[in-house]
Amino acid sequence: MLEFLNPLREITENNAVWIALFRLSVAAFCGGCIGLERGKKRRPAGFRTYMLVCMSATLTMLISQYLTMMVGTYWTDVTLVGGGNKYTDVSRFGAQIINGIGFLGAGTIIVTGRQQVKGLTTAVGLWASACMGLCIGAGFVEGAAIGCLLIIATITIFNHIERFIMARARNINLYIEFLHMDDVGAVISAIKAQDIRIFDVEIHKQNASASQSAVFSVRLPKRMSHATALAVVAGVENVRSIEEL
Numbered sequence: 001m002l003e004f005l006n007p008l009r010e011i012t013e014n015n016a017v018w019i020a021l022f023r024l025s026v027a028a029f030c031g032g033c034i035g036l037e038r039g040k041k042r043r044p045a046g047f048r049t050y051m052l053v054c055m056s057a058t059l060t061m062l063i064s065q066y067l068t069m070m071v072g073t074y075w076t077d078v079t080l081v082g083g084g085n086k087y088t089d090v091s092r093f094g095a096q097i098i099n100g101i102g103f104l105g106a107g108t109i110i111v112t113g114r115q116q117v118k119g120l121t122t123a124v125g126l127w128a129s130a131c132m133g134l135c136i137g138a139g140f141v142e143g144a145a146i147g148c149l150l151i152i153a154t155i156t157i158f159n160h161i162e163r164f165i166m167a168r169a170r171n172i173n174l175y176i177e178f179l180h181m182d183d184v185g186a187v188i189s190a191i192k193a194q195d196i197r198i199f200d201v202e203i204h205k206q207n208a209s210a211s212q213s214a215v216f217s218v219r220l221p222k223r224m225s226h227a228t229a230l231a232v233v234a235g236v237e238n239v240r241s242i243e244e245l
Helices: 003-008 016-040 047-072 091-106 120-138 141-155 157-166 183-193 226-234
Strands: 171-178 197-204 212-219 239-244
Touching: 016 047, 016 141, 016 157, 047 120, 047 141, 047 157, 091 120, 120 141, 141 157, 171 183, 171 226, 183 197, 183 212, 183 226, 226 239
Parallel strands: none
Antiparallel strands: 171 212, 171 239, 197 212
16 A cells, blocks of 8 residues: 555644645545536536535544544543443544534525526535534644635635636536427427537426426537537527526
8 A cells, every 4th residue: 555645544643734634635636526527517516516525524534533532642531431441432422413414404405497406515515514513622623724724715716616617518408498399399400400419308398378498418519619509599499598507
């Protein structure tokens, strides 16, 4: 294995800050790589969501190792049970918080009428805040501070990076409103005429008097911009509105 990383595998009192910085940075990088791939394919959980989840999970493990270190040193006299050699599992109290925050986070996730999933990043942000709270409550303030800075950077700075990358992604979702169900064929023909590949079509049937709508998942050819694809579909007869999701 990579023996030069051995000093970073075990948390101690002297290296706690560097351990937290190293592990959280690696978590942000690894989570971001996976999230970037998912985001390019227009999946609900994208770049920042994966980064936040990976960093939050890393924080929870840092808490467990920090508590184990403290139990074996400063908290030895407090945690001894009946003078024996068994220790109270102090980490299980925080585990209940991790489970419980899931109910709060789930309440922020909604699916819109256009089949968009919203609130995932907010839900993960709540979970990340809970993990930071556990760090602070356990006394690992250094880890919480580093995690807070990285989480804020993920939510703010990386938001612009994500938008920049997504604006150049070849996979996009189009929400299209048209007059009649018969117009779907014309829309599909116009899209295919531009060598745009259609992955999925989700049609939302309405009353006969109302506008019909559908969500198209497509892949653009190289060098075609999102604006060009929107203009192509907007030019189809009876298309009332189009929006990139």
